[in-house]
Amino acid sequence: MPNDLDAYLGVHAKALTLYSQRTQVLASNIANADTPGYRARDIDFRSALAEASSAQSVGQLRTTQARHIGTQQVNGTTVAELKYRTPLAPSLDGNTVDVQLEQAAFAENAVRYQATLTFINSKFRGLLTAITGQ
Amino acid sequence: MSSFKIFEVAGSGMSAQSVRLNTTASNLANAESVSGDPNNVYKAKHPLFEAIRAGLGANAATSGVAVKGIYESAAPPTARYEPGNPLADENGYVYAPAVNTVEEMVNMISASRSYQNNVEVMNTAKEMMLATLRLGQ
Numbered sequence: 001m002p003n004d005l006d007a008y009l010g011v012h013a014k015a016l017t018l019y020s021q022r023t024q025v026l027a028s029n030i031a032n033a034d035t036p037g038y039r040a041r042d043i044d045f046r047s048a049l050a051e052a053s054s055a056q057s058v059g060q061l062r063t064t065q066a067r068h069i070g071t072q073q074v075n076g077t078t079v080a081e082l083k084y085r086t087p088l089a090p091s092l093d094g095n096t097v098d099v100q101l102e103q104a105a106f107a108e109n110a111v112r113y114q115a116t117l118t119f120i121n122s123k124f125r126g127l128l129t130a131i132t133g134q
Numbered sequence: 135m136s137s138f139k140i141f142e143v144a145g146s147g148m149s150a151q152s153v154r155l156n157t158t159a160s161n162l163a164n165a166e167s168v169s170g171d172p173n174n175v176y177k178a179k180h181p182l183f184e185a186i187r188a189g190l191g192a193n194a195a196t197s198g199v200a201v202k203g204i205y206e207s208a209a210p211p212t213a214r215y216e217p218g219n220p221l222a223d224e225n226g227y228v229y230a231p232a233v234n235t236v237e238e239m240v241n242m243i244s245a246s247r248s249y250q251n252n253v254e255v256m257n258t259a260k261e262m263m264l265a266t267l268r269l270g271q
Binding site: 016020023024025026027028030031032033034035036037038099103106107110113114117120121124 | 137139140143144146147150151154182183184185196197198199244245248251252254255258259261262265266269270
């Protein structure tokens, strides 16, 4: 019987946050498809998820002085480190957005987000079944 | 909820692309606006896009698009010998703007595709958020 909802949801809650962040990154890439000098970015999902999962057990870095390099945190959740995409065919104006690739990544990310939502939903449904006993 | 930023980003992309469509429309409309004075000819306008880096500094997840400005093409107008044209100068020349119609058509298609991409992003983000709101029901 789970007594901690976070532990019960497992990796899915963190995965959902990361997928939502990745949606933002990919949306920025698509929006800047014609911006000169813009370099496409993405989240290294595997390492980001591993980092997010271990963040609670290990403890997080804190900045105690103004000149410390800040850890990327928003509302207590770790923001994944962004990496630049290796361009396949960079254009002359320095833009490295490959629209087709970004669209594919965006679609994939959206489906994965929905899948994670479904996982969480069925977990809640399992809990509800246990509570109502039907 | 940070997902709302997607709407800002996609919205900024849409507005930037619509500025681009506007300049393209104006360039195409004025492609044949001849003048008798080479210094007074319509010049092709092009927007200059720039990524907005806001929020968390260099590692910010989102960056929208801003139109930094609209620059006018420095290409010289083409002189055409049309002595019958009432706008012609004393040598019989009129000056047509240096608008490359084919280039502008390509620009138009590119801008409209990019606009549609941003609309699609917005729709998907909206569906994802609505699905999240239905969580547990």
